[in-house]
Amino acid sequence: MKKILVYQRLERPVLQELQIKYDVRFFNDPNPLSNREFVSFLQEADGIIGLELEVNKTLLDHAPNLKVVSNVSVGYNNLDIEELTKRNIMATNTPGVLTDTVADMAMGLMLAVARRIPELDQFVKSRQWTQSLTEEQYGTDVHHKVLGIIGMGRIGQAIAQRARFGFDMEILYHSRTPKPEAEAKYDATYCTLDELLQQSDFVCLITPLTKETEGMIGKREFQLMKPSAIFINASRGKTVVESDLIAALKEGQIKAAGLDVFTKEPIEPDNELLDLPNVVTLPHIGSSTYETELAMSRLAAENLEAALNGQRPKNLINPSVWETAK
């Protein structure tokens, strides 16, 4: 029976289906390589499926039998693709099935920050709403404002669609290459990063985390933004220099931020972001709805099983492994 290592998250019905066919073991340790059971199961594992397991050279040295690593996420910055490819191990992810859900969350963050929804919810629940509101409780409009999207991929475009047609926003975008079809669809304008930062009322970051995007938004970039700008990060925490973000928020270089992702997750209790009144925080819930988590688990399991059964997985990240195997 093939051995499957499940890490951190896989929806129960999918886990149960895998358990019928394979020898499945679930692990959740933050430092799995220090767990002897994990290392011993890894020695024989044919496949890994799960979320955010750091699959690097050290881990792979303990996994001589591994054929596939199936990420239950679209982002795969946790995988050393070069090392996996070198060892002929297939890597897969779950693009597409979470696009609309993440875009909804990004719009939710924009609205929550601009209209100060969490703060005013607390105001009402703490019984402070005893007379009519003053200017101090006013928010900022979202509709008809300029939205700059950094990373105009699947999710970036789903955000553009909502913002353009739901909120009449003007869309600027920056991506590795211009996207003429997206420009036509969403009336979007391609900009350099600096132009986007200077002109946007809302800046939404939704790129993958790569060597190029790590720390792409830092002190210089916050200085370019309008003092009234609202910054949304739905990508990965490390795309932003967090200490520079904190400084920009404290010094009024930007107005506010909505963050679903952080440099260290779960966030450390002493992270200053938690004490800033102009920040709305979420615990990395971009794709976390019942429907979408199930769809991601199903797709990840399909990818895993295809690889184990000698078929080409639908969402293969390193196709050269397949070409070599043919």
Ligand SMILES: NC(=O)c1ccc[n+]([C@@H]2O[C@H](COP(=O)([O-])OP(=O)(O)OC[C@H]3O[C@@H](n4cnc5c(N)ncnc54)[C@H](O)[C@@H]3O)[C@@H](O)[C@H]2O)c1
């Ligand atoms: N917060 C969450 O829960 C959550 C959920 C899903 C995805 N994400 C993040 O969103 C990312 C994007 O997902 P997607 O499905 O839209 O991916 P995608 O590949 O369709 O889009 C990524 C876009 O980023 C652009 N890009 C890459 N490098 C860039 C750079 N250096 N400068 C500017 N643009 C660059 C690409 O050109 C592409 O258009 C994921 O990799 C993941 O990190 C977060």
Ligand SMILES: O=C(O)[C@H](O)CO
């Ligand atoms: O990349 C993704 O799919 C999400 O961030 C994982 O929850």
